[in-house]
Every structure is written in C-alpha cells, then in structure tokens.
Amino acid sequence: MTSTKIAFIGAGNMASSIIGGLVGKGWRPDRIAASDPQQATLERLRTVAPVVTAADNAAAIEGADVVVLAVKPQVMREVLEPLAPALRRQRPLIISIAAGIEISSLEHWLGASLPIVRCMPNTPALVQSGATGACASAAVTTEQRQAADAILRAIGIVLWVDDEAQLDAVTAVSGSGPAYFFLVMEAIQQAGVDLGLSPEVARQLTLQTALGAAQMAVTSDVDAAELRRRVTSPNGTTERAIAVFEEGGLRQLFARALDACAERSRELARELADK
Ligand SMILES: NC(=O)c1ccc[n+]([C@@H]2O[C@H](COP(=O)([O-])OP(=O)(O)OC[C@H]3O[C@@H](n4cnc5c(N)ncnc54)[C@H](OP(=O)(O)O)[C@@H]3O)[C@@H](O)[C@H]2O)c1
Incomplete structure (x- = not known):
C-alpha cells in the first residue's frame, strides 16, 4: 500500500500534514505528487x-x-470540473477533506459516480493528533476504503460512519x-488568574492539566464519567466545583x-451545493 500513487490537489496545511505523516510512516515520496498555484507553497x-511537485492539477493526477482533494471548499467546483473527464477515464479513489461538500455535489461536478x-x-x-470522521460512497471497494483509512491515519485516528448525514x-x-476545548482552557486560565495566579503559572497548569486529563x-x-467520579471525593473541593457546573446547566449548554454547530454544517453544505 505504501507504493500506492497518490496525488494531492492543493498543497496547503492539511496536505502538508498528511504527506508528512505518510512519509514518516514509510510511504515513498516519489509516489506522492502535489499541485498548487503557489510555487512557494510547493x-x-x-x-x-521530497515529493513530486506537478506543474498543474492535470499533471498531478x-x-x-x-x-x-485538499483545496478550500469555495474553489472545489472550479478545481474539479476541468479534471472531470480525466478522472472519469482513470477512476481513481477520490478523497475529499473539504468541509461541508457533499458526495452528491462532488459526483455532480465530476459527472459520474466515482469512488469517493x-x-x-x-x-x-x-500535529498528527487529529480525529477524522469518514464516509465512503457506494462505488468505493473494500480495498479502496482500506487505502483511505491508511492514508487518513497519517494524521490521527479515523472513524467511519455509514450515513453521510452523520458527518454533521x-x-x-x-x-x-478543538475550539470548545480551547475555550475551556481560556476560561480555566482566566479563573486561575482571578484567583491570584500569574498568567504564566495559570497557563502552564491549565495546559498540562488538559493534556494529562x-x-x-x-x-x-473506564469512561470519562467514572474517571471524574474517582477524582470527586464526597464533600471535597472538586465536588463543589462540579456542582456549580451542573447547577449552571453545562450539559444542556453543550447540547x-x-x-x-450541526445545523450550521447542514446550512453550509446547502450553500456550497448551490455554488
Ligand atoms: N486546516 C484544518 O484544520 C482543516 C480541518 C478540517 C478540514 N479542512 C479542510 O481541508 C481543506 C484544506 O484546508 P487547509 O487548511 O490545508 O487550507 P490551505 O492551507 O489554504 O490549503 C489549500 C491550498 O489549495 C491551494 N489552491 C487554491 N486553488 C487551487 C487550485 N485551483 N488548484 C490547486 N490548489 C489550489 C491554495 O492556494 P492559495 O493559498 O494560493 O489559495 C492552498 O495552498 C479545506 O477544504 C478545509 O475545509 C481543514
């Protein structure tokens, strides 16, 4: 599998992370091609x-x-339509990492039900610690799904869903x-400062606590609920804090x-489909 020929359309942050992870796991750089309008990005x-950098998208594939497909969602259509005839002939496995673009939109722009x-x-x-949710179209074979899984595991864990709607x-x-956890880190850090710690001490204690937890x-x-119970002694300090979170409706707020967020994801998919 490490000699599978892979082409990346768009060589920005995500492509670069996936490629770094793949090469680190023994994939051959001479079997990886990438295209991008910016020479500096390549x-x-x-x-x-040392991957193969292609002059244009058609050469890369x-x-x-x-x-x-590692371009921003807004440019996906203009990227895909000129490549569609070649992709229909070649029928490679297509992996889209673009947020919000549905398989039906990709099929529409490609003009065929290719393996996606x-x-x-x-x-x-x-930082190769990602969590990726993935969904395969009906045309994807078992071997192709295994290949996609191996490629995406270069950047972290991969969980498959059968119903594309679950990607919302x-x-x-x-x-x-990640933004929710960053927000919680900000809040804990600020509360620590309000309690008298220096910003640096509050920052380091917060980040290491997040990492350790x-x-x-x-x-x-055991699950997170049990871990929490184990550090919450009756009538202790943690119990007092957790009670404040529960009284404030933290669970309902997350729900x-x-x-x-899921509703906005559905809205964005509709907006991108109409582009
Ligand atoms: N970063 C994340 O954490 C994250 C998380 C989830 C999903 N994603 C998805 O991953 C995709 C890539 O995100 P990213 O963060 O890697 O973005 P990025 O760093 O902006 O990379 C996209 C690259 O595609 C290039 N590009 C633009 N038009 C192109 C074209 N016609 N042909 C080939 N390449 C073209 C861009 O060049 P220019 O800069 O010149 O436009 C840029 O270098 C997005 O669809 C995003 O939704 C990203």
Whole structure:
C-alpha cells in the first residue's frame, strides 16, 4: 500500500500534514505528487518531504490511484470540473477533506459516480493528533476504503460512519471540537488568574492539566464519567466545583452548542451545493 500513487490537489496545511505523516510512516515520496498555484507553497512542501511537485492539477493526477482533494471548499467546483473527464477515464479513489461538500455535489461536478471518500478531519491533524470522521460512497471497494483509512491515519485516528448525514454530527463533535476545548482552557486560565495566579503559572497548569486529563481518558479502561467520579471525593473541593457546573446547566449548554454547530454544517453544505 505504501507504493500506492497518490496525488494531492492543493498543497496547503492539511496536505502538508498528511504527506508528512505518510512519509514518516514509510510511504515513498516519489509516489506522492502535489499541485498548487503557489510555487512557494510547493517549495515549502518539499521541505517536509521530497515529493513530486506537478506543474498543474492535470499533471498531478496522471496515473494516480488516489486523488486527495485538499483545496478550500469555495474553489472545489472550479478545481474539479476541468479534471472531470480525466478522472472519469482513470477512476481513481477520490478523497475529499473539504468541509461541508457533499458526495452528491462532488459526483455532480465530476459527472459520474466515482469512488469517493468524504471526510472531516480536525485541526490537531496539523500535529498528527487529529480525529477524522469518514464516509465512503457506494462505488468505493473494500480495498479502496482500506487505502483511505491508511492514508487518513497519517494524521490521527479515523472513524467511519455509514450515513453521510452523520458527518454533521462529526463536525459538531470533533471538527469544531478543538475550539470548545480551547475555550475551556481560556476560561480555566482566566479563573486561575482571578484567583491570584500569574498568567504564566495559570497557563502552564491549565495546559498540562488538559493534556494529562486527555492522556488519562485515552489510556484508561473506564469512561470519562467514572474517571471524574474517582477524582470527586464526597464533600471535597472538586465536588463543589462540579456542582456549580451542573447547577449552571453545562450539559444542556453543550447540547445546544453542538446542535447549533450541526445545523450550521447542514446550512453550509446547502450553500456550497448551490455554488
Ligand atoms: N486546516 C484544518 O484544520 C482543516 C480541518 C478540517 C478540514 N479542512 C479542510 O481541508 C481543506 C484544506 O484546508 P487547509 O487548511 O490545508 O487550507 P490551505 O492551507 O489554504 O490549503 C489549500 C491550498 O489549495 C491551494 N489552491 C487554491 N486553488 C487551487 C487550485 N485551483 N488548484 C490547486 N490548489 C489550489 C491554495 O492556494 P492559495 O493559498 O494560493 O489559495 C492552498 O495552498 C479545506 O477544504 C478545509 O475545509 C481543514
């Protein structure tokens, strides 16, 4: 699989992270091609790995087994339509990482039901700690799905959903999720300062606590609720804080926030489909 020929259309942040992860896992850089309008972007990519940089998108996809669409959603249509005849002939696996673009829109612009994997990665992919939700179109074979899984695992974990509509929930949980945790970090840090800590001490304590809690939750054989119960002694300090969160309706607030996020994800998909 590491000699599969992969073409990246768009060589920005996400493409560069996926390529860095793939090469780090032993994928051959000479089997990876990338195209981008900016020469400087391609040069930056070559400092990550000595991949083949193509003069244009059409040259990049030549002979590719997998084509990764790593451009912004707003330019997807203008990128895809000129490539459609070649992609229909070649029938590579197409992986789209563009937020909000539905498989039906991609099929429409391609003019055929090609094998497509649509996925929703998140920002920690940039440090190879991402969480990606993925969904395969009916034309994707088992081998192609395995190839997509192996490629996307270069930037973190991959969870598959059968129903594409669930990618709106994926967006609400993990796509936008890093921002919720950043917000919680901001809030804890500020509260620490308000309690008299210096900003630097509050910052380091907050970040290491977030990291330590995440590592415990990921490696533990019990769930987050049980971990929380174990650090909440009856009549202790943590119990007092948790009671304030519960009284303030924190769970309901998260439910409303994620609901609003999923609704915006559906709206964006409709807007992008009409472009
Ligand atoms: N970054 C994230 O955390 C994240 C998370 C989830 C999903 N995504 C999705 O990943 C995709 C890429 O995001 P990114 O953060 O990597 O964006 P990015 O850094 O802006 O990369 C996109 C690249 O595509 C290039 N491009 C523009 N028009 C092109 C064309 N016609 N042909 C080929 N390349 C073209 C851009 O060049 P110019 O700069 O010159 O326009 C840019 O270098 C987006 O669709 C986004 O929705 C990103």
